[in-house]
Amino acid sequence: MLLRGYGIYKAILWGITLCIGVLLSCALKADTASQPLHSWEYHWGDLPLDTQGTLQQNNTTPVWHAISFPANPPERNGQQQVWFRGVLPEGNWSDPVLYITSIDLIGQVYLDDTLIYQYGEFDEQGRGDFAGWPWHMVDLPEGFSGKSLNIRVFSYYTNIGLWGEVKVMERLDVLKSIIQMSVQDLAVSALVFVLAFIASIFALMGPERRGFAAIALFAYASGLMLLAEAPARQLIIDNALAWDTLRAGSYYTLPVALGLLLSHWFNGTTKRWLTRLWTLHLAYLAISIGLVQTGVISLSLTFPAFDALLVVTLPAMLMLALFRFRELSIEQRLLALSFTFFIPLLLADMLVAHGFVAWRPISLSYGTLIFSLANAAIFLWHYRHTQQQMSLTNETLEHQVASRTKELDRLVQELENLSFKDSLTNLYNRRHFDTVFAHECRRAQQNTSQLTLLMLDIDHFKQINDHFGHDAGDSVLVAIGALLRQHFRGLDIVCRFGGEEFIALLPSTSVNAAEACANALLEQVSQLSLTHQGTLLRNVTFSCGVATYPDHTQDPFRLLKLADEALYQAKNGGRNRCIVWTEASQPQEFMLGSHSPAGAITRLSPKMHETSERKL
């Protein structure tokens, strides 16, 4: 349905326009007022807490070291517990909160010695499990300015401490900036889902099914990843671990889809290597998510291993594709180039996430958007191409259908002819005669009109076959057929009854008229000069039996039998004659082999008897 009309054009163009609008609005966003904490220090190991969870700093003399930001202090040496402290800034606030981009992995926030916020569950040893990476908004009580903020952190992850930004902001500003940061991701993610849907349709319809299936997979994965990364996710569903699981699943799917697509484009060694790489990632995806779901490992630990794998496989995939760039079609090149924008962003995001580069926001949505624009261009081209192909196919099909229909009509006509015409003489055949005869009989009965039947048989036809050959016999039959057709009226029905026998059914015709007509025909036949392949054949003659309804019978259906009896008499009478049926024409069993009173022999020979029986 979507493919009809301009549906796809509209969907893609609206999507792109919406995204560009959103990106512009994000670019123009106003900065919100915020104050970072200052004078950060860290202390490796845990600090004592009393039974109420209050920090007991006075009993110990912890060693604090200055640090620019409360994350990843030096000389960790496998430590999993650390404390940070910083000084809360001065300022005029109406509803101040402490905004923390993320905590690795769980933490408690103390204002001086009092616990004011906790993320994750700490056991008695100050340890706990990964609970996801949400952003944090910590309520600050009045008079916090200038006070010390102590943060207790536990982490078995590669990073330990806080991540991103830690600052005091107005609560409303935090929410505004969360929404502003998310709008771009959400808009691009929506566009990517539309494109993924279109790619799925193309994948279902073909051609290039596998290619479009891989594009759809990549688009669905990147759309989900953007959605799961958007800070506003927490405002939609407050379940950080579920969002991070979704993010991991979609993130880990990206190289699978990319490898699938690239391996579809190439052959030989390149294809084999690309297949190995995406299979490796598929295995990682299945195993890691499986282990996390069964509680064997923490989801957080699957990220560093995946990133280590990706940092090798992703450039490898790109290199494999670029080495054979020239073999690619224009649309494939466009996609490959869009990946070259996307991949550095992924790598940069990875470097920031693992602290190799100082924290800065990396928006993967730009990479996804470029990939989407490349896809949109390909879809538009593909759609236009498909439409052209479809209209071409339609035209060809229409032509084919027209010519097939014509051919079919011709064949149907031929079949119809064959079903009621004799192919040699082109006269009607016995089947047609049976139908017409029954119809004419009923009509004659209803109208009490006369109906005459002539049964004609070529004399000694066998001799023609024997002397001149079967082909010559056929020529004679054809010539006789032509003569019969032109001799009788249009309303008479002339048929080849079988072999060298013919029948003429003459509606509304008296005995005398029929006899005269038959005699004239006999005369014409005897005059007929017949040749076959230049050889003059001997003249042929006819014998004819005539019977008329109601003159000879009250049952018109008996005409066939009576005419045959008359014909039989004509043959016995010496041939080349027309005999009208009389009572005397009836065969009389007791006279078998003897002469009738009229001089006609009722049964000449067994052969004649058989012929007569067969004919009836």
Ligand SMILES: Nc1nc2c(ncn2[C@@H]2O[C@H](COP(=O)(O)OP(=O)(O)OP(=O)(O)O)[C@@H](O)[C@H]2O)c(=O)[nH]1
């Ligand atoms: N060439 C040719 N011969 C046919 C065809 N149909 C039947 N015949 C021949 O017609 C001949 C009929 O022979 P018979 O039934 O003995 O009759 P006849 O020789 O005409 O003798 P009478 O009818 O007694 O005068 C046979 O030899 C058949 O093989 C046909 O379509 N073509």
